Amino acid sequence: MNQQELQALRAMIVAHKRWDTLFGVIGILALMLGLMTFAALFADMAINGLGRISVDFLTSFPSRRAANAGILSAWVGSVLVMLVTAFAAVPLGVAAGVYLEEYAPKNWITDIIEINVSNLAGVPSIIYGLLALGLFVYTFGLGQSILTAGLTLALLILPVVIVATREAIRSIPQIIREGAYACGATTWQVVSDHIVPYSSAGILTGVIIGMARAIGETAPIITVGALTFIAFLPTMPFTGELPAGPFDWLFAPFTVMPIQMFNWTSRPEAAFLSNAAAAGFILVLMTLAMNGLAIWLRYRLRKNIKW
Amino acid sequence: MNAMTDRYETLLPLKAEARNLSFYYGNFQALKNINMPIYEKKVTSLIGPSGCGKSTYLRCFNRMHDLYPGNRYEGAIDFHPDHTDLLSKKVDPIEVRMRISMVFQKPNPFPKSIYENVAYGLRVRGENARSVIDDKVEAALRGAALWGEVKDRLKELGANLSGGQQQRLCIARALATDPELMLFDEPTSALDPIATASIEELITELKERVTILIVTHNMQQAARISDYTAYMYIGEMVEFGVTDQIFIKPKRKETEDYITGRFG
Ligand SMILES: Nc1ncnc2c1ncn2[C@@H]1O[C@H](COP(=O)(O)OP(=O)(O)OP(=O)(O)O)[C@@H](O)[C@H]1O
Ligand SMILES: [Mg+2]
Numbered sequence: 325m326n327q328q329e330l331q332a333l334r335a336m337i338v339a340h341k342r343w344d345t346l347f348g349v350i351g352i353l354a355l356m357l358g359l360m361t362f363a364a365l366f367a368d369m370a371i372n373g374l375g376r377i378s379v380d381f382l383t384s385f386p387s388r389r390a391a392n393a394g395i396l397s398a399w400v401g402s403v404l405v406m407l408v409t410a411f412a413a414v415p416l417g418v419a420a421g422v423y424l425e426e427y428a429p430k431n432w433i434t435d436i437i438e439i440n441v442s443n444l445a446g447v448p449s450i451i452y453g454l455l456a457l458g459l460f461v462y463t464f465g466l467g468q469s470i471l472t473a474g475l476t477l478a479l480l481i482l483p484v485v486i487v488a489t490r491e492a493i494r495s496i497p498q499i500i501r502e503g504a505y506a507c508g509a510t511t512w513q514v515v516s517d518h519i520v521p522y523s524s525a526g527i528l529t530g531v532i533i534g535m536a537r538a539i540g541e542t543a544p545i546i547t548v549g550a551l552t553f554i555a556f557l558p559t560m561p562f563t564g565e566l567p568a569g570p571f572d573w574l575f576a577p578f579t580v581m582p583i584q585m586f587n588w589t590s591r592p593e594a595a596f597l598s599n600a601a602a603a604g605f606i607l608v609l610m611t612l613a614m615n616g617l618a619i620w621l622r623y624r625l626r627k628n629i630k631w
Numbered sequence: 632m633n634a635m636t637d638r639y640e641t642l643l644p645l646k647a648e649a650r651n652l653s654f655y656y657g658n659f660q661a662l663k664n665i666n667m668p669i670y671e672k673k674v675t676s677l678i679g680p681s682g683c684g685k686s687t688y689l690r691c692f693n694r695m696h697d698l699y700p701g702n703r704y705e706g707a708i709d710f711h712p713d714h715t716d717l718l719s720k721k722v723d724p725i726e727v728r729m730r731i732s733m734v735f736q737k738p739n740p741f742p743k744s745i746y747e748n749v750a751y752g753l754r755v756r757g758e759n760a761r762s763v764i765d766d767k768v769e770a771a772l773r774g775a776a777l778w779g780e781v782k783d784r785l786k787e788l789g790a791n792l793s794g795g796q797q798q799r800l801c802i803a804r805a806l807a808t809d810p811e812l813m814l815f816d817e818p819t820s821a822l823d824p825i826a827t828a829s830i831e832e833l834i835t836e837l838k839e840r841v842t843i844l845i846v847t848h849n850m851q852q853a854a855r856i857s858d859y860t861a862y863m864y865i866g867e868m869v870e871f872g873v874t875d876q877i878f879i880k881p882k883r884k885e886t887e888d889y890i891t892g893r894f895g
Binding site for chain 1: 693695698700725728729732733735737739740741742751752754755756788790791801804805808
């Protein structure tokens, strides 16, 4: 290559590299736009709400007077609803994901199921609320209860759990599966001894991300009849009287954090807006904590998985 | 056919015999009417150019192809002494895999402890007694010449071992359940010469206890470790015979071309 060609080559590389720089700048800008918006909202909420956050705020029921109002019933409601959601969505979602990956024959029926699972993830959440109102509240007679709300949100995050389960399962190398089958394992043994344990990190991450979304959902919860003003706690778990027994709390009326916020923001007094900001701040912290937990769990579980 | 005459010349006890075995991946016929004996407590190696069907043939013996849709066997593999047809639809592939174990090309330890890796075959068989499992795990690890290196770290992950150790761990796993036949699919192709030598030595020792069928790309390896050798080409069994005979004076021109081509 002579000097002239070499010069031309270098000039071309420089010209091409300009695109790298340009895209880098655009990428950072796009990222900043998203992050800054969130940071601004969060800061605004913190400024408005921090003054209200105290132990009293967490341990008081809502009140007509903004200064006395707290979020006790709301956060307890959110936690209990999430509990039901997790207990319903995890077994169903994991079972569905495992079935689709390890058992189902690959044919057009499973293709249709697969497409529909992905589609379900895009259905507006209020539709789930309507479905649950008809199914859980009226047909099954579960009432406007924690159980109904938990099951509704479980349906909502089911596609997320299924997809996460499938992705996690797919990342297990085929040679590991073959190794297990070659030892004489049945499909069930392969699933329970290998597939589920090795994909648990991915599954858990999916579950928690789904829950982090569910905890902020308002529309479907209102549809199934959450109350906006609740000044009592559900019966403590395992203390309920027979015949409903220790699970009385499942059938208690309830409210959740986003609904409490919504209720406060719709009041005219400015003091209630501070309450809403404070509750929002705590809700965001709850979500961030859940995501943090997901990251930590993934790290912990992956440490022992090497192919 | 040559394969048949050899068999009757040697009169050794058979462990298995492929009869008119054909295999199809969907519409593609990967094995064509293979007839071949496998002698008990001997090492039989399968050689042939890439893509000729060695792995496909090997994986018929533990019905690995049943895991994927669209695969089809024809013919039979007669398994001695009970004359079970391994390929029969009436024979459960799980039963076949309980009697015939396999070591893969790439070491594939489970992401579990060394101990649990070796114990897995026993657990699958419902063995729960700690003392029984302890003993068998130790025996298998000794059999795989790995005990000395891992006896103090049985709780560690199998994946923390070196490549050669991992492959010996997989051999221990395949050995722990006292298989009647062991299948090896190019077990040393991912290993360095020293690890390869130790695996070869191991295979030679193992044939005291178990029949071995091994696929290899390395003809020196086939010559070193096997008693019988089969040369395959595009899905057909071209020649089967005593290893020395195959390497020194093959009966078929194709075999000779392949062997000399590689050697010289
Ligand atoms: N899952 C599959 N579906 C369709 N065709 C396949 C499949 N696996 C292998 N084949 C084809 O079957 C033939 C035999 O493949 P096989 O893997 O048995 O060869 P091999 O002798 O083991 O080769 P190598 O030495 O490279 O491992 C090849 O033509 C290959 O392309
Ligand atoms: Mg192969």
